[in-house]
Amino acid sequence: MIQFLYQYVNKGSLRTLSFILAIVLTLAFLFNFNLFSTQLRTVNPFLILFILWGVVCAWIHGIGFKINRTFWQVIFFPYFGYLGFLVAIVVHYS
Template sequence: MIDSLYNLTRKGWLKALSFIISTSMFILIWVFSSSFALHFGGHIPYFALFVFYGMVILWIHGIGFEIKSSLFRIIFLPFLGYIIVLPSFLYFIFSLLG
């Protein structure tokens, strides 16, 4: 089950998208670090750690590491990274614009 779900994301364009999204989020965090700390840190800093976890997932996927263990495939599932990072990325962009 997990192997078939993981194999859905083995496409080249999805790996490139993962790398672009995670690198873009890293650049935004690096350039606007005080804004990131204000919006994602706040009183509960776990959301910032959650965003970093999603970025790590997408970097691992985007660079092209092949994970063999089923347990680590569950932990670093690219769909999970997309679910975490894409809304965070959009929220961060719209909070900077408005």
């Protein structure tokens, strides 16, 4: 099942989009580190983990790492990472 879903994600344009998104999100963390650290200090730690997990999924997918094990493909599936990242951002800022 996950192999079937990975065929839809393994497109060059989606990898480029993931790579650009990973660069933008990483730069947002690096350049606004004080702002992020003060705002995220009081937040639920699981939200921070979801944000970081989404960024890591974007980097893994954007760079083009080929994951062989099904377990790790599920953990780092790009759409799950993006969904977790977006949910964490929406919950934090709403």
